[in-house]
């Protein structure tokens with residue numbers, strides 16, 4: 001039976017440490033601040049933002065959610081980001097993606113000050129990650145949370161074969177950079193990897209990270225016995241229940257460790273966001 005990588009329990013541990021840091025900071029008269037900008041009415045985004053706001057409040061982090069209408073122009077959104085860049089009470093800024101189609105996500109990402117870029121998507125922060133820099137700077141929260149999950153079950157990374165399925169800017173790409181920085185041999189598969197070739201790579205993976213949004217893309221015949229598998233997908237099964245990209249109950253019979261959906265990567269993403277907000281607040285405090 002595989003080790004179940006319990007993201008909820010691990011997130012609780014991370015949050016406890018974050019809470020202690022917030023308490024220590026409040027004794028110095030400082031409260032960490034997180035601003036989340038939400039444009040439009042995307043249902044999933046509204047739920048994600050609510051969860052982030054709730055966790056921030058629980059941990060004593062000052063949180064502001066700025067809800068803008070679907071009709072917001074690029075100029076108005078950039079002005080809002082610039083205002084938050086200047087706000088002393090705000091240490092971390094997150095603009096919830098996807099934005100409505102008429103808005104340019106790349107320009108928005110580049111407008112957030114790198115030292116307030118709590119999501120780690122600014123090219124300065126991404127560039128440092130790809131340089132292999134081990135210094136202190138924000139890293140995309142989902143992949144960073146996954147590194148904590150891998151560490152929690154003592155997954156060896158150095159010299160191991162890691163396969164990342166999916167190459168999005170928020171998960172696959174920064175994930176591959178983190179694994180490379182940890183000295184794994186990294187392969188990235190994506191939508192143009194032929195379906196009959198994908199198993200050739202995945203069966204070779206000591207560490208398999210799957211982030212495609214395709215329900216049960218990964219079946220038991222596609223994994224290496226003894227592998228560690230992390231499922232990022234948030235999909236719906238045929239009954240409409242939340243499920244992942246990995247056929248959990250079949251795959252868990254073969255592997256060393258595996259994360260479930262729900263209760264895996266999701267809670268760790270939020271815990272990492274909170275931790276990084278406090279990292280940035282401490283950084284600002286020292287300046």
Ligand code: NAD
Nearest residue numbers: 142166167168171190191211212213232233234265266269
């Ligand atoms: P995305 O839609 O931006 O990217 C999907 C990726 O999958 C692309 O890079 C694409 O090339 C690849 N892909 C598509 N079909 C493929 C195939 N047949 N074989 C191999 N690769 C294929 O997605 P994303 O934003 O990275 O999210 C992926 C999934 O992870 C979604 O289900 C999303 O909801 C979930 N997610 C969860 C969290 C969390 O915190 N739990 C965070 C981010 C994303």
